Amino acid sequence: MLVAVGSLALMGATLGTVLGVASRYLAVKSDPLEADLQALLPGSQCGQCGYVGCAPAAAALAKGEAPVTLCIPGGRAVAERLARRLGLEADLSGHEDAEPQYAVIDEKLCIGCLRCFQECTTDAIVGAAKQIHTVIADNCHGCAKCFQTCPTQAVSMHKIQINLADWHWQKPKLRSGLKTRRRH
Amino acid sequence: MQDLALLMVGAVLVNNVVLERFLGLCSFMGVTTKVDTAVGMGMATTFVITVSAMGDWSLQTFLLAPYDLGYLRTVTFILVIAGAVQFTEMVIRKVSPPLFRTLGIYLPLITTNCAVLGVALLLVEGHYGFIQSTLFAFASALGYSLVMVVFAGLRERVALADVPPLFAGPPIGFITASLLALAFMGFSGISAN
Numbered sequence: 158m159l160v161a162v163g164s165l166a167l168m169g170a171t172l173g174t175v176l177g178v179a180s181r182y183l184a185v186k187s188d189p190l191e192a193d194l195q196a197l198l199p200g201s202q203c204g205q206c207g208y209v210g211c212a213p214a215a216a217a218l219a220k221g222e223a224p225v226t227l228c229i230p231g232g233r234a235v236a237e238r239l240a241r242r243l244g245l246e247a248d249l250s251g252h253e254d255a256e257p258q259y260a261v262i263d264e265k266l267c268i269g270c271l272r273c274f275q276e277c278t279t280d281a282i283v284g285a286a287k288q289i290h291t292v293i294a295d296n297c298h299g300c301a302k303c304f305q306t307c308p309t310q311a312v313s314m315h316k317i318q319i320n321l322a323d324w325h326w327q328k329p330k331l332r333s334g335l336k337t338r339r340r341h
Numbered sequence: 342m343q344d345l346a347l348l349m350v351g352a353v354l355v356n357n358v359v360l361e362r363f364l365g366l367c368s369f370m371g372v373t374t375k376v377d378t379a380v381g382m383g384m385a386t387t388f389v390i391t392v393s394a395m396g397d398w399s400l401q402t403f404l405l406a407p408y409d410l411g412y413l414r415t416v417t418f419i420l421v422i423a424g425a426v427q428f429t430e431m432v433i434r435k436v437s438p439p440l441f442r443t444l445g446i447y448l449p450l451i452t453t454n455c456a457v458l459g460v461a462l463l464l465v466e467g468h469y470g471f472i473q474s475t476l477f478a479f480a481s482a483l484g485y486s487l488v489m490v491v492f493a494g495l496r497e498r499v500a501l502a503d504v505p506p507l508f509a510g511p512p513i514g515f516i517t518a519s520l521l522a523l524a525f526m527g528f529s530g531i532s533a534n
Contacts, residue, residue: 183432
């Protein structure tokens, strides 16, 4: 009994010590910044940024190899948060072009083939075989994979209406003919 | 010397852990979609099996057998295996991050790979000496790696072939595995005499 308890305890302690020492010597330096940035990204691995998934994108961001505006589904809100975390001044002037979008399925054209359903990385598409599919707009992050895969061109991409999360002040535009504004 | 050579050939081909004893089938089906991954997994498992067999043999001979602690065998063996796997995981993460990512969950799962515990228990049954048992474990692991690489090569070819939709994916994988097992049965003729 004593031998059994003692030997197992001794084995555990020895293995623990060996592994502890090994982990000290074989430690891999991981950038805490990477984990933070990855938490800010949507995590849907859509690949629109050109990286395989959100983890490689976060690694590239941490190294400064990618612009903070890389995440298209995240849009302006994510870009601003990434910039804040990185302590950068985000240049969002050119960001209007890549506005976040969402997919809509035209029910007249949908044949219920399930191809878009299988492509969707966020499970935003509801449907079954030979049934008309539809998109849950809140879950859609606009990766356009369904848009590309639809055999009947039933999917169309629409711009997301501005809501509280991504609303921002419009820059004052100088209209021609209106130089000054009257103030009371 | 001849005995050792026979023991090794027997462990690699005749009594192959995967295809004759049907141990370690989880990783056999799981990480054989690419040859590179299969080679990595084979090397990692070879290391774990050999190191844990050496540790397990020492424990069995100097602790479990003299003090009549046979009932602790599984626990102690698993403890040694888990330690070896943890260590391997650290080394791979340090040496080759891409391999660490591709192996994914299968790397910590070497702990529960029945081939590892199976080889250790076979050693106890066989009453081998230290050198014999180390060689036997190493040869068994080599057999495992060999089958992994061969099967990964086959699956790479099958992935390009025109498989009927009914059999596409895992079903054709299982059929390929069974044909491979049949082919390995041919080696059992070696040990007849």
